[in-house]
Amino acid sequence: MHRIGIVALVVLVAGCAARRPMPPLAGPSSAPVMETPDRVALIAAPVEGDWKALGDEATALLSQYLRINTTNPPGNEIVAARWLARVLQHEGIEARIFEPAPGKANLYARLAGDGSARPIILLNHMDVVLVSPEFWTVDPFAGVIKDGYVWGRGALDMKGEGIAQLMTLLILKRARVPLKRDVIFLATADEEIGAGVGAAWFVEHHGDLIRDAEFLLNEGGTTRANGRGGVDYYGVGTTEKSPFWLDITVRGTAGHGSRPTPDNPVHRLVRALDRIASWSGRTPLVVTPAVERYFRDLATIERDSTQRSWFADIRSALRDSVAVRSITGDLAYNALLRNTISITGLKGSDKTNVIPPVATAVVDVRLLPGQEPAAFLAELVRVVADTAVTFRPQGPSWPATESPADTELFRAIVAAAHARHPDALVTTPMLAGFTDSHYFRRMGIASYGIAPFPLTQSDSRGVHGNDERISVAALRFGVRFYYDVVARVAAPKASTIVGPHDERL
Numbered sequence: 331m332h333r334i335g336i337v338a339l340v341v342l343v344a345g346c347a348a349r350r351p352m353p354p355l356a357g358p359s360s361a362p363v364m365e366t367p368d369r370v371a372l373i374a375a376p377v378e379g380d381w382k383a384l385g386d387e388a389t390a391l392l393s394q395y396l397r398i399n400t401t402n403p404p405g406n407e408i409v410a411a412r413w414l415a416r417v418l419q420h421e422g423i424e425a426r427i428f429e430p431a432p433g434k435a436n437l438y439a440r441l442a443g444d445g446s447a448r449p450i451i452l453l454n455h456m457d458v459v460l461v462s463p464e465f466w467t468v469d470p471f472a473g474v475i476k477d478g479y480v481w482g483r484g485a486l487d488m489k490g491e492g493i494a495q496l497m498t499l500l501i502l503k504r505a506r507v508p509l510k511r512d513v514i515f516l517a518t519a520d521e522e523i524g525a526g527v528g529a530a531w532f533v534e535h536h537g538d539l540i541r542d543a544e545f546l547l548n549e550g551g552t553t554r555a556n557g558r559g560g561v562d563y564y565g566v567g568t569t570e571k572s573p574f575w576l577d578i579t580v581r582g583t584a585g586h587g588s589r590p591t592p593d594n595p596v597h598r599l600v601r602a603l604d605r606i607a608s609w610s611g612r613t614p615l616v617v618t619p620a621v622e623r624y625f626r627d628l629a630t631i632e633r634d635s636t637q638r639s640w641f642a643d644i645r646s647a648l649r650d651s652v653a654v655r656s657i658t659g660d661l662a663y664n665a666l667l668r669n670t671i672s673i674t675g676l677k678g679s680d681k682t683n684v685i686p687p688v689a690t691a692v693v694d695v696r697l698l699p700g701q702e703p704a705a706f707l708a709e710l711v712r713v714v715a716d717t718a719v720t721f722r723p724q725g726p727s728w729p730a731t732e733s734p735a736d737t738e739l740f741r742a743i744v745a746a747a748h749a750r751h752p753d754a755l756v757t758t759p760m761l762a763g764f765t766d767s768h769y770f771r772r773m774g775i776a777s778y779g780i781a782p783f784p785l786t787q788s789d790s791r792g793v794h795g796n797d798e799r800i801s802v803a804a805l806r807f808g809v810r811f812y813y814d815v816v817a818r819v820a821a822p823k824a825s826t827i828v829g830p831h832d833e834r835l
């Protein structure tokens with residue numbers, strides 16, 4: 331991919347030669363600036379020179395944000411929410427903080443548009459997963475900036491994207507960009523523990539605040555840097571698999587290990603798990619419409635001619651055993667084509683010489699769109715064929731949700747991507763994991779996962795791993811990309827659209 335030079339795509343406001351108005355867009359700028367109506371009319375999106383300062387500001391903000399330890403549990407999101415509220419308040423944006431439980435918080439802020447279109451929500455979670463600091467080369471909660479990277483737990487998942495969203499709000503506000511739709515910033519708790527008092531709680535208790543929204547942007551996309559300074563792939567999340575985690579329990583007669591019992595629950599559980607394990611590799615292959623479209627898109631960039639023909643018609647390919655072996659041999663493709671089952675936990679006795687009264691296992695099941703949890707469970711019960719084995723879902727389950735790709739927001743994402751990388755593939759991979767988007771998709775809000783930061787394979791290794799970090803170059807790119815996407819869909823004037831940039835990734 332070629333490198334794109336500096337191109338200011340800002341459409342000049344007619345009759346305005348020197349169109350760099352005040353106030354400065356790079357903050358913090360809280361000082362009141364007197365503006366004449368004429369000058370206000372000239373205020374538009376940032377120009378090339380502003381983006382350097384905005385990138386610096388985003389870097390500094392992310393570093394501060396990463397210093398707030400929101401490891402969940404316990405999360406302590408209230409500290410992050412108060413910090414976000416302060417940053418917003420400084421710009422004159424009021425934020426509301428909801429505290430569903432001690433130490434827990436969800437933050438909501440709204441920039442008003444003229445109401446001619448329905449709102450867009452920028453959703454981010456404030457909590458992060460545990461760290462094993464002994465494997466980190468820096469303190470994961472020090473907001474370290476070194477070697478061109480911002481380091482810390484959450485840099486990628488997802489405080490970095492949260493900062494890109496925050497900067498979008500700040501820039502829209504500072505530049506007084508006229509909006510046709512409200513832009514809502516929603517920072518939530520408890521995404522990483524899959525339950526709790528975050529997005530689910532907010533939707534249940536304060537759904538009225540967002541019910542009118544048309545669109546939502548969240549984590550769950552992939553933007554792949556090609557390692558040569560460009561980007562060749564933008565994956566936009568329109569659908570994701572649905573988790574269906576199960577506890578499996580077998581009861582039997584406890585006893586001494588030296589006198590085997592016929593109904594040792596561990597033996598019985600192991601037999602059940604053996605049937606599940608062998609079935610896990612044989613669950614039916616299913617091609618959902620989104621996955622079919624995704625493979626067709628992949629075919630356009632696939633270099634290997636055999637793979638290309640398989641991807642172009644994945645349904646036919648799956649009737650060919652050679653193709654099936656090859657395609658499902660790829661862990662990522664396999665997960666897109668079937669319900670998956672991973673046995674992940676086992677518990678019997680704590681002591682070698684004691685037969686326990688109960689043995690348990692936990693199983694991570696992920697269901698494709700269109701699959702009913704109850705129907706899958708019935709199938710699993712049939713496979714195990716042992717009435718002594720009981721299955722219990724760990725939490726609420728839901729059929730996988732999907733948002734249409736034929737929307738103004740989707741087109742805005744495609745336009746922003748192609749403005750930067752005309753040859754990049756913009757496609758809709760199904761996420762094998764899951765995000766909070768399903769809560770909003772079920773309300774009828776078209777919700778997309780986008781990844782503002784182009785990452786190489788090795789860059790993304792830090793997500794839930796060690797030495798999580800984001801390059802300052804990717805952060806700069808992402809802040810500008812995010813603003814561009816939101817401006818395209820929320821601001822009716824072309825003058826707010828920003829084009830490519832010169833950041834080498």
Ligand SMILES: [Zn+2]
Nearest residue numbers: 487488521549
């Ligand atoms: Zn996340």
